[in-house]
Amino acid sequence: MAKAVVTVVGKDQPGIIAGVAQTLATHNINILDVSQTIMSDIFTMSMLVNLEKLDEEFNALQDDLNAVGDKLGVTIHTQREEIFDAMSRV
Structure with missing residues (x-):
């Protein structure tokens, strides 16, 4: 499963x-x-999301977010x- x-x-x-x-839903992304x-x-939030049904390129999602x-x-x-x-292991 592709995740982000x-x-x-x-x-x-x-x-x-x-x-x-709403932005994630627009891109067919499910919040796991x-x-x-x-x-x-100060508001902080971390989400793990499923990218399997992403309807376009990852960069477009990043731009919209x-x-x-x-x-x-x-x-x-x-x-x-x-x-x-990988970054967390460095």
Whole structure:
């Protein structure tokens, strides 16, 4: 199964989870696991998503998530799981 890790960090405000989830759904991506917390007024979220039904190139997904992040005032990073795993071993 092709997977990716999506991380979101920024000032807490309504609509962050909805905006990210809607963007993923638009690309036919299923959320497999999610963890989120608020530290003081900083929102953080990590998601593991399934890329098997991604309807276009991975870069297009990243571009759309970055645009949503800009609109919401948060930073969104998206990495394929194998890259994420390799980086964590270094």
